[in-house]
Every structure is written in C-alpha cells, then in structure tokens.
Amino acid sequence: MSWSWVSVNGSLIWQLTRQTAYLGVVPALIGLAISVPLGVTAARWRWFSPPALAAVNVIYAIPSLALFIALIPALGLSDTNVIVALTLFSLCIMVPNVIAGLRSVAEPVRQAATAMGYGQLRQLVGVELPLATPVIIGGLRVAVVSSISLASVGQLIGVSSLGYLFIDGLQRSFPTEIYVGLVLIIVLALACDLVLVGARRALTPWAAR
Amino acid sequence: MHTRKGLAAVAAIAVAALAACSSSSSSSPAASSSPSSSNPLAPSSAKGSVVVGSANFPEDELLATIYIQALQAKGIKVTPKLSIGAREVYYPQIEKGAISIIPEYNGALLTTSVNPSSTAATTAAVNAELKAKLPSTLEILNPAPAQDKDSVTVTQATAAKYHLTSISGLAPYAKVMVFGGPPEFKTRADGLPGLQKVYGLTFKGFDPLDESGPLTLSALTSGKVQAADVFTTTPYIATSHLVSLADPKALFAAQNVIPLVYKPAANATITDTLNAISAKLTTAALLAMDVAVISQHQDYGTVAAGFLKANGLS
Amino acid sequence: MSFFTFAWDWVTQAANWHGPGSIPHQVLAHLGYSGLSLLVAALIAIPLGIAIGHTGRGAVFVVNLANAWRAIPTLGLLILLAVLLGFSFVTWLVPLVVLAIPPILVNTYEGVAGVDRGVKDAALGAGMTGWQQVTRVEVPIAMPLILVGLRTAAIFMVATATIAAYIGLGGLGRYIVDGLASDQYGPVAGGALLVIILAVAVLALFAGLSRLIIPAGLRRQGRSE
Numbered sequence: 001m002s003w004s005w006v007s008v009n010g011s012l013i014w015q016l017t018r019q020t021a022y023l024g025v026v027p028a029l030i031g032l033a034i035s036v037p038l039g040v041t042a043a044r045w046r047w048f049s050p051p052a053l054a055a056v057n058v059i060y061a062i063p064s065l066a067l068f069i070a071l072i073p074a075l076g077l078s079d080t081n082v083i084v085a086l087t088l089f090s091l092c093i094m095v096p097n098v099i100a101g102l103r104s105v106a107e108p109v110r111q112a113a114t115a116m117g118y119g120q121l122r123q124l125v126g127v128e129l130p131l132a133t134p135v136i137i138g139g140l141r142v143a144v145v146s147s148i149s150l151a152s153v154g155q156l157i158g159v160s161s162l163g164y165l166f167i168d169g170l171q172r173s174f175p176t177e178i179y180v181g182l183v184l185i186i187v188l189a190l191a192c193d194l195v196l197v198g199a200r201r202a203l204t205p206w207a208a209r
Numbered sequence: 210m211h212t213r214k215g216l217a218a219v220a221a222i223a224v225a226a227l228a229a230c231s232s233s234s235s236s237s238p239a240a241s242s243s244p245s246s247s248n249p250l251a252p253s254s255a256k257g258s259v260v261v262g263s264a265n266f267p268e269d270e271l272l273a274t275i276y277i278q279a280l281q282a283k284g285i286k287v288t289p290k291l292s293i294g295a296r297e298v299y300y301p302q303i304e305k306g307a308i309s310i311i312p313e314y315n316g317a318l319l320t321t322s323v324n325p326s327s328t329a330a331t332t333a334a335v336n337a338e339l340k341a342k343l344p345s346t347l348e349i350l351n352p353a354p355a356q357d358k359d360s361v362t363v364t365q366a367t368a369a370k371y372h373l374t375s376i377s378g379l380a381p382y383a384k385v386m387v388f389g390g391p392p393e394f395k396t397r398a399d400g401l402p403g404l405q406k407v408y409g410l411t412f413k414g415f416d417p418l419d420e421s422g423p424l425t426l427s428a429l430t431s432g433k434v435q436a437a438d439v440f441t442t443t444p445y446i447a448t449s450h451l452v453s454l455a456d457p458k459a460l461f462a463a464q465n466v467i468p469l470v471y472k473p474a475a476n477a478t479i480t481d482t483l484n485a486i487s488a489k490l491t492t493a494a495l496l497a498m499d500v501a502v503i504s505q506h507q508d509y510g511t512v513a514a515g516f517l518k519a520n521g522l523s
Numbered sequence: 524m525s526f527f528t529f530a531w532d533w534v535t536q537a538a539n540w541h542g543p544g545s546i547p548h549q550v551l552a553h554l555g556y557s558g559l560s561l562l563v564a565a566l567i568a569i570p571l572g573i574a575i576g577h578t579g580r581g582a583v584f585v586v587n588l589a590n591a592w593r594a595i596p597t598l599g600l601l602i603l604l605a606v607l608l609g610f611s612f613v614t615w616l617v618p619l620v621v622l623a624i625p626p627i628l629v630n631t632y633e634g635v636a637g638v639d640r641g642v643k644d645a646a647l648g649a650g651m652t653g654w655q656q657v658t659r660v661e662v663p664i665a666m667p668l669i670l671v672g673l674r675t676a677a678i679f680m681v682a683t684a685t686i687a688a689y690i691g692l693g694g695l696g697r698y699i700v701d702g703l704a705s706d707q708y709g710p711v712a713g714g715a716l717l718v719i720i721l722a723v724a725v726l727a728l729f730a731g732l733s734r735l736i737i738p739a740g741l742r743r744q745g746r747s748e
Contacts, residue, residue, distance in 0.1 A: 002506055005506060005508070008508055008511070057726065058723055061678045061719075061722040061723055061725070061726045062719050062722060063681060063682030063683075063685050063686075063718050063719070063722060064682060065682070065685050065686055065696070065699060065715070065718075066682075066685065066699075066714075066715035066716075066718045066719050066722075067715075069526075069699060069711055069712060069714075069715040070526045070712070070715055070716075070719075071526075072526070072708070072711075072712075073525040073526050073529070073708075074525075074526075141590060142590060142593060145590060145591075145593045145594050146593045148594065149593060149594050149595060149596045149597075150596075152596040152598050152599060153596075153597070153598050153686060155598070156598070156686070156699075156703070158293065158294065162596075163596070163598060163599070164292070165599075166596075166598050166599045166602045166603075167265075167292065167602075168267075168292070169602065169603075169606060170419070170422065170423065170424075170602045170605060170606055170690070171265070171266060171267050171419065171420070171422045171423075172267055172422075172502065172503050172506060173422070173423035173426075173503070173606050174506045174606070175606050175607060176506065178599060178602055178603045178606060179603070181596070181599050182595075182596060182599045182600070182603065185594065185596045185599065186594045186595065186596075189593075189594035190591065190594060193590060193594075294704065294706075295704045295705065295706070297704070297705045297706035297707075298703070298704070298706045301706070391704065392700060392701035392704035392705060393701075393704045393705040395701070395705075396705055414543055416691065417691070417697065417700070417701050417704075419691070423605070423606060423609070424605065424610060424691045426609075427605075427609030428610055428691065430609070431609060431610060431611065433610055
C-alpha cells in the first residue's frame with residue numbers, strides 16, 4: 001500500500017468517485033420512477049404480473065458486460081449506455097419488490113380505506129404505497145448497491161469510473177490503486193445503503209425499528 | 210508550480226473527460242463515439258478543442274501526459290483522453306478528428322493502420338512511407354530518437370534450453386511453443402501473421418494477454434506461454450532476466466516515438482512544442498521514465514513534469 | 524436491431540465453429556469455469572447455511588451479508604488477485620467462489636431458518652434425531668430457496684467468467700475482450716449473444732431442476748397458495 005500515491009492523486013480519486021456515484025445512483029432512481037407505475041399496474045391487473053416477472057427474470061440473467069455491448073449500436077461507448085443498462089437491471093430488482101410490497105398490504109386495511117370513502121387513487125397513494133414503502137426501499141437498496149459495483153465493469157467499454165483504478169493498477173502491477181478502487185466502491189455502496197435505511201425510517205415512522 | 214500542473218494532468222488521466230456528472234455521452238475517455246452503420250465501435254467526429262489521446266499502456270499514457278503538460282505550459286487548452294485502447298480502436302478516432310494528437314510509434318503505426326504489407330524497416334524509410342501514405346487529415350511530426358519496439362521475448366531458461374538468440378532460431382521449436390501477447394497481436398500484420406510470413410513460425414497456440422504488462426510477465430515466468438510479445442522498454446525484461454530475441458529479418462520496423470496529429474487541429478505552437486519534446490526524448494530517458502511509473506509507481510504527472518524540467522521544456 | 528445482425532452474422536460463420544478458440548471450445552471452457560466455481564461454492568455454502576439456519580448461530584452475519592456482497596466489484600477482485608498472484612488457477616477460482624458463496628449461503632440459511640416451528644415440533648415428536656430433522660425435514664422444505672440461491676449464483680458465475688477474460692481467462696469473454704482490442708464488433712456482439720444465451724439456458728435448467736427436485740407435496744402447496 002502506497003499512501004503517497006493516494007495523497008498525490010486526491011483529485012483524480014475524488015473525480016472517479018463522483019463519476020461512480022453518478023453512474024450508480026442515477027439508474028437506481030430512474031428505476032424507482034419507472035418501477036412504481038409498472039408494479040402498480042402489475043399488482044392491479046393480475047394477468048400482467050406473470051409475464052412482467054418472467055421478463056424481469058430473463059433480463060436480470062443477462063451479464064452486465066453483454067448488455068453494455070448489446071447497447072453499443074444504439075448508444076455507443078458512452079455514459080448513457082451504462083446508465084441505460086444499469087437502469088434495466090434496477091427495474092429487474094425493483095418491479096418484483098413493488099408488486100410484493102403492494103400485495104403485502106392486508107385486506108382489512110384496504111377494506112377500512114374503502115369504508116372511509118377513499119377512491120382507488122387516494123387509496124393507492126395514501127394507504128397502499130406508504131405501507132409498501134419498506135419493501136420498495138428494500139429493492140432500491142439492492143439496486144443502488146449493485147449499480148455502483150457494476151458501473152466499474154463499464155471501464156471495459158471505456159466508460160470511466162473507479163474501475164479505471166483497476167485497469168491502471170493492473171497495467172502497472174500496482175495493488176494500491178486496486179485496493180483504493182475496491183474500498184471506495186464498497187464504501188460508496190454501503191454509504192448509499194445507509195442513507196436509504198435512514199430514509200426508510202424517516203418515511204415509515206410507524207414501522208418496527 | 211510543476212507539481213500543480215502534474216496534479217492537473219494526472220487528474221486528467223483516465224478522468225479524461227470524466228467531466229461533470231452532468232456530462233453528455235461524449236465524455237467517455239475510451240471513445241466519444243456514436244453509432245455508425247459500418248462499425249458500431251467507430252467514433253463520432255471532432256469538436257473544437259485540442260484532444261490529446263493515448264493508447265492503453267503506461268508508456269503511452271506517460272508520453273501523452275508529457276505532451277499535455279508542455280502544451281498547457283504554452284497556454285493551449287487541452288482535453289485529455291487517455292488509455293483509450295489499442296491502435297485499432299483509437300486510430301479511426303484520430304482519423305476523424307475525435308482526437309487531435311496521440312503519441313505514436315512510427316513502425317507499428319505504419320504496419321497496423323496505414324500499410325500492412327509495408328517492408329520499410331529503418332526510421333527514415335518508415336517515416337517516408339508514412340508521409341506518403343497517411344490520410345490527408347493526418348500528419349506525423351519529427352520522430353524522437355527513443356524507440357520502443359515489439360520483441361519476441363523468452364525466459365532465460367527457454368533461451369538456454371533451445372540456444373536462442375534470434376527469432377530465426379525458433380523455427381524448429383515454434384510448434385511446441387505457445388505464444389502470448391496482447392489480443393490484437395493475433396491479427397496484426399507484424400504480429401502472428403508476420404512471424405509466420407517472415408520467419409515461417411507457426412506456434413502451437415496463442416494466448417491473449419495484455420500490452421506487455423503483468424499478465425504477460427506472469428504467463429512467461431509461469432510457463433503458460435513460452436514466448437511473448439514484450440515491448441523493449443519494459444522494465445521487467447531486465448529485472449526478471451528475460452531475453453528479447455534479435456530480429457534479423459526486421460519484422461518489427463523502427464519504432465520511434467512520434468507525435469501523430471490531426472492536421473486541422475494543429476498550429477505552429479503545437480508543432481514546435483511537440484518537436485522540441487521529440488528532440489530530447491532518447492531511449493534511455495524513456496526507459497528511465499518507464500521504470501519510474503511502472504516499477505516505482507510514481508505518478509505520470511510527476512514523472513512527465515520532471516522530464517520537461519530536466520530538459521528545459523517547461 | 525443491429526446488435527443481433529452483427530452477432531448473428533458472426534455466430535453463423537462456419538470458421539468460428541472449428542479449431543482452437545472456436546465457439547464450442549469456448550462454451551465448454553465457460554461452462555467449466557462457472558460450473559467448477561459453483562460446485563466449490565455450493566460445497567462450502569450449503570452445509571454452512573444449513574448449520575447456521577438450524578442452530579441460529581451466526582445469523583446476524585448472514586443477514587448482513589445478504590445485501591453487502593453485491594457491493595464487491597467483480598472486476599476489481601479479479602484484477603487484484605491477478606496482480607498479487609500472477610496468473611494461476613487460484614487467480615480466477617478464488618474470486619469466483621467468493622462471489623458465488625453469499626447468494627447460496629443466504630438463501631440456504633433463510634430456507635432452513637424459515638421452517639415452521641410446528642413442523643419442527645412434529646419431527647421431534649415423531650422421534651427424529653437432530654440429523655434426521657435436518658436431512659428429512661428442514662432441507663427438503665428449504666430446497667426451493669436453496670435452488671434460488673444456486674440459480675442466482677450460477678447466473679452470476681456466467682457473468683463473472685465473462686469479465687475474467689480481461690485477466691487472461693478463456694471462455695466466451697475472450698471474444699468480447701479481443702474484439703474490443705482489435706475494434707471488431709462482430710466477435711464482440713457474437714460473444715455477448717452467446718453469453719446471454721448461456722445465461723438464459725442456465726435459468727431454464729434451474730426451472731427444470733426445481734420441478735425434478737422439489738418434493739411434490741411442497742410444489743402442490745406452492746400452487747394452492
């Protein structure tokens with residue numbers, strides 16, 4: 001471990017970390033924005049959920065590098081390529097969670113809401129989604145953590161991130177760079193995970209701690 | 210001040226157009242590329258600024274960093290795009306102007322991208338042919354005395370076992386040897402096809418490794434491969450007691466470091482600055498800098514700044 | 524879609540189906556790396572998961588592992604070992620096994636730990652020893668989740684073996700890494716398509732396996748729910 005390398009390259013490391021955070025967090029957030037309506041649809045119309053879940057299973061089985069490559073003709077060797085691919089993976093993680101979260105809302109709760117005169121939309125937004133929040137955030141946690149870690153594979157198609165430290169470290173046979181990359185990716189992923197745990201507690205004060 | 214500039218350039222390495230988080234798709238260092246019907250890996254064409262690129266091995270990143278620092282010292286605005294890939298990947302980009310300047314090796318440039326059937330071997334012959342045959346958008350500046358050639362390299366044990374001093378000596382043994390090199394060596398004219406054509410060598414197999422890096426060293430020393438493509442300025446040739454075989458039939462042409470420039474992006478300041486660097490760059494200086502960045506893990510930026518200062522170029 | 528055009532043109536070229544480095548050869552190599560790592564990981568993770576699920580000791584560790592393992596960047600782990608150890612068997616086997624263990628361990632643990640209290644009491648009441656409880660009751664009931672864990676790990680292995688081509692391993696990733704190095708999209712797309720097909724085949728294999736292995740009683744129960 002060469003600490004002098006770390007101290008001299010602070011700005012490089014910082015920029016790579018920011019880029020990794022960007023490539024990891026954005027797909028998870030877009031995934032959240034898409035998976036909620038998709039999941040609501042699938043939970044409402046039951047015929048929609050088996051095909052949706054099957055599709056999700058198959059897409060999730062595609063190796064990340066293969067998906068990046070499949071997207072090259074459309075999106076080139078670009079940030080967008082990696083973001084779109086990781087968004088797809090995030091959807092695969094989150095759609096089943098949204099469906100499970102909505103289905104976990106107990107029938108008596110729904111009946112109570114109906115009895116209080118809640119319409120369908122109000123029931124969804126005011127009762128079902130809040131109750132499903134812990135499960136949805138559970139999915140979001142997995143999505144963010146996976147995206148941050150997978151973003152480094154994007155380096156193989158030239159999309160820069162902390163993955164650069166792996167490649168340069170290999171070429172110079174320089175473990176320090178590789179350790180720094182590994183540690184920062186794991187720390188970044190776990191930090192995002194902690195933020196989401198905090199968000200869940202703040203959003204669902206009624207839930208058991 | 211030098212440290213400052215060094216830092217900036219180092220930060221640029223690989224970050225290459227990391228740019229801000231909001232950056233567009235053009236910000237990837239490997240290739241700012243957009244789809245093209247003929248080859249999806251092909252890049253999009255140029256933008257305004259001077260873009261200095263490099264291949265994906267440390268020596269070329271170092272050379273690019275020297276260029277970048279020297280140009281910045283002359284007040285030129287530079288966008289670094291380092292560690293792009295092999296020549297096959299970056300050459301189409303500089304041809305279209307997505308990169309403005311890249312440190313090249315004249316012989317490999319000629320046989321990989323310009324004229325695969327070339328037989329030019331000397332620095333003068335190679336440069337003459339390059340000047341004649343490069344596309345009109347590209348030009349080479351003055352070559353540096355420094356050379357870094359591909360070489361067929363074996364371990365001392367292998368050399369002793371087969372009494373090898375030159376590539377010709379491999380003829381009786383090639384069929385029991387596995388050859389290692391970077392993936393593109395398999396198809397390059399001065400790669401496996403050249404070894405076959407010029408020396409009549411057909412190896413038992415080919416193992417794709419890396420650009421004369423640690424995988425190549427480890428494959429050689431562990432016996433995974435018996436011979437490999439190693440660049441002659443690679444520090445581990447000396448430290449690991451490897452033997453680079455002579456090349457009597459000049460398969461590997463002269464490999465002087467030379468700036469390859471996209472003409473529309475060039476001007477007199479750029480040309481003068483890069484030629485001044487070439488004038489001072491000797492093989493010994495290059496090897497010393499390789500030892501610094503590869504063996505001693507010093508920074509590209511620090512080593513580049515040191516070279517420029519020592520030669521009165523900064 | 525042009526990805527499929529490129530991939531299909533390359534995959535259907537007869538020249539790519541013969542000789543060293545041909546498609547059948549690389550598919551076998553890919554399956555070899557993935558299968559061997561999965562086997563080693565399963566031999567470690569399944570007994571460990573059963574032990575933790577049965578005794579409850581170490582459960583906190585497993586629960587935390589459930590999400591954390593995804594944070595490990597596979598490329599970095601592979602490269603680190605390549606730099607530290609050079610190229611050897613260990614260089615790829617260790618990271619692949621390390622990455623395959625968590626999903627198997629977590630799912631096995633959850634399957635065994637989640638066995639209904641009443642069922643366990645019934646087994647005890649029927650006079651089963653601890654060993655019999657584990658092998659005749661808890662493991663069969665946990666089997667669906669164990670299979671999910673194995674499936675997740677297997678798919679992960681297929682993906683990771685692809686990336687391992689970067690540190691000099693054979694397999695389908697070779698086409699991708701070599702194609703990228705020499706700027707040829709044909710083999711890159713072809714290799715990627717084959718990897719996708721392999722991953723989906725693994726998915727189908729596990730769907731079939733779960734029909735074969737999961738006890739009929741459990742399956743019926745699953746359907747009626």
